[in-house]
Amino acid sequence: MLGIGKRKQMVGLDIxxxxxxxxxxxxxxxxxxxxxxxxxxxxxEIVVDGAIVDPGHVSNSIAKIFSEHQxxxxxxxxxxxxxxxxxxxxxxxxxxxxxxxxxIQIEAGQHIPFDxxxxxxxxxxxxxxxxxxxxxxxxxxVKKDKILNxxxxxxxAGKSTAVVDIDAFALQNAFDFNYNPPEDTTVALLNLGxxxxxxxxxxxxxxxxxxxxxxxxxxxxxxxxKELDLAYQDAQNVKEGIPVPGxxxxxRNPIMKSVSELIVLEIQKTFDFFRATAAGxxxxxxxxxxxxxxxxxxxxxxxxxxxxxxxxxxxxxLVHFDRTGKEGQEAAANAPRMAVAVGLALxxxxxx
Numbered sequence: 001m002l003g004i005g006k007r008k009q010m011v012g013l014d015i016x017x018x019x020x021x022x023x024x025x026x027x028x029x030x031x032x033x034x035x036x037x038x039x040x041x042x043x044x045e046i047v048v049d050g051a052i053v054d055p056g057h058v059s060n061s062i063a064k065i066f067s068e069h070q071x072x073x074x075x076x077x078x079x080x081x082x083x084x085x086x087x088x089x090x091x092x093x094x095x096x097x098x099x100x101x102x103x104i105q106i107e108a109g110q111h112i113p114f115d116x117x118x119x120x121x122x123x124x125x126x127x128x129x130x131x132x133x134x135x136x137x138x139x140x141x142v143k144k145d146k147i148l149n150x151x152x153x154x155x156x157a158g159k160s161t162a163v164v165d166i167d168a169f170a171l172q173n174a175f176d177f178n179y180n181p182p183e184d185t186t187v188a189l190l191n192l193g194x195x196x197x198x199x200x201x202x203x204x205x206x207x208x209x210x211x212x213x214x215x216x217x218x219x220x221x222x223x224x225x226k227e228l229d230l231a232y233q234d235a236q237n238v239k240e241g242i243p244v245p246g247x248x249x250x251x252r253n254p255i256m257k258s259v260s261e262l263i264v265l266e267i268q269k270t271f272d273f274f275r276a277t278a279a280g281x282x283x284x285x286x287x288x289x290x291x292x293x294x295x296x297x298x299x300x301x302x303x304x305x306x307x308x309x310x311x312x313x314x315x316x317x318l319v320h321f322d323r324t325g326k327e328g329q330e331a332a333a334n335a336p337r338m339a340v341a342v343g344l345a346l347x348x349x350x351x352x
Contacts, residue, residue, distance in 0.1 A: 010162050011036070011066075012344030013076040014170075015058060015150065017047045017194035017218065018291055021334075021341040022065050024073055025319065027349050032177070034321035037330050037338070038069045044232060049195050049214055050082030052149050059156035066159070076159050077344040081167035081196050084146035086112050086119075087210045088139045094132060100125070104139070112141045119143055120164075126206050138207060140166060163347050167191060167340055168200040168210040171289060171313075174343035176205050178317035179287075188283050189313065190267065191340060192290035192298075194218045197263065199270050201283060208281070209274045213266045217292030219259045227255050241296055253297075260298045264305045271306065287313040293336035315342035 014021040024036035040061045046054045065071070088111045095103065104123055109116050119141040126136040142164070151161040165173075171191045181187065183204035191198040194217045201209040217239070224235040228251060234244045238252055271283060285308055288299060293312055302310045314335050319342060322328045331338065 009073050010075045010077040010345065010348045011071055011073045011159075012170075012341040012347070013062065013078045013154070014167075014338075014341040014344065015047060015052065015062075015078060015153070016042075016291065017050070017196070017216070018042055019194075019337070020058070020061050020065065021338055022062075022069070022071065023338060023341040023345040024071055025342070025345045025348065032319050032346070032349070034316070034319060034327055034331060036069050036071045037321070037327040038065045038071075039330065039334060039337075040065050044218075047195075050080065050084075050212075051146075052153055055149075055153045055156060059153045062154065062157035062159065066157070074159055075162040076154055077163035077165060077170075077347045078150055078154065078161060079165040079167045079170045079340060079344055080142060080146055080150060081198050081212045082146075082214070083212075084143040085166055085212065086114070086139075086141045087166065087168070087207075088112075089126070089208070090137050090139055091134050092137055094135045100137070104137075107137075108139060108141060111139060114141065114143060118145075120147055142166075163344070165344060165347065166210075167193075167196075168198040168212070169207065170340045170343035171198060172200050172202055172205075172207060172343070173346050174289075174315040174339045175202075175287060175313060177343075177346055178313075178315060178319065181205065185285075186281055186283055187285045187287060188267075188271070189287050190289065192216055192263070192288065192292040192295075194291060197266065197290075199267065201271075201274050203281070208278060209270075211270050213270070215263055215266055216290075217295070219262065220256060220292070220295065223255050223259050224252070228252075239295065256295070256297060257301070260295065260301050263298070264301055267302070268305065283308060286310045289313040289315070289336045289339035291337040312336055313339055315339040 012023040020040045022038045025032050026035045046057050122140045124138045154161045171189050186203045189200040197213045199211045220239045221235045224238050237244050299310045321331050
């Protein structure tokens with residue numbers, strides 16, 4: 001949403017706490033396919049709670065991805081989330097575009113808990129009833145130092161940032177393209193990363209409510225390390241279901257379940273708050289994405305506790321790729337964790 005500069009072919013670059021994901025797409029008519037796809041794992045403490053702590057390491061990793069995968073595009077679309085990002089749906093008297101542009105700064109000052117001089121603002125008018133006296137506006141504010149944290153790292157890697165988006169909206173972009181949701185359907189999109197969970201509740205293609213929670217897959221790893229006295233990599237393997245000598249399922253499962261219950265509780269709190277503020281809305285389905293989407297037992301627990309269907313979000317449902325090539329194998333193995341990167345790469349095409 002926070003566009004910078006002229007739009008050209010862009011690589012979707014999702015800089016997460018545990019890995020960097022890059023996706024380049026090509027378009028032929030209405031058909032979209034993968035031209036390049038890559039993922040580079042990051043050590044712990046390089047990116048913490050959405051903040052890039054070691055810019056040198058991250059920029060080197062980005063440069064490595066572009067070099068090793070022969071990605072020629074110079075521009076990227078990236079995204080941010082966390083405490084420095086504020087998304088508010090506000091209601092205003094119906095006005096012209098020019099009037100709204102003038103009014104938005106004043107309105108933002110009442111809804112954004114930061115100094116307006118310290119943020120980049122963007123907004124989007126949402127659809128409302130014909131001849132309604134009010135209009136709903138989605139207001140987005142991101143701290144300038146947060147954006148610089150990301151764009152400086154991209155520049156260090158020799159690339160330029162064309163678009164800075166919000167993780168929750170990039171996720172929705174991937175969902176909208178691949179699932180073409182009906183206008184009367186309300187769903188929740190959940191991106192469960194290593195340290196941040198993005199929740200976006202949408203009706204049709206309209207975002208209704210977004211929330212970022214500082215909880216994620218790292219909680220599983222930390223708990224396994226602590227409770228079973230494991231090294232980091234062994235804990236990661238146990239989390240992903242890879243056998244580790246001396247660690248049984250009986251030892252692993254209660255720890256995994258306790259973390260899953262914490263995550264489910266945060267989602268339930270978000271849903272309860274949404275229902276309290278959006279009278280009559282019913283969430284019909286949950287789509288699960290992110291690096292921790294495949295954690296054993298999580299989807300089943302979500303179904304059980306939330307009482308709605310839960311499905312893994314596939315960002316390649318309508319995005320074609322060669323399943324026999326290296327990119328295709330990477331896409332098939334890591335589909336849920338590539339969702340934000342795919343959503344960002346789709347920003348290259350304005351006619352979709």
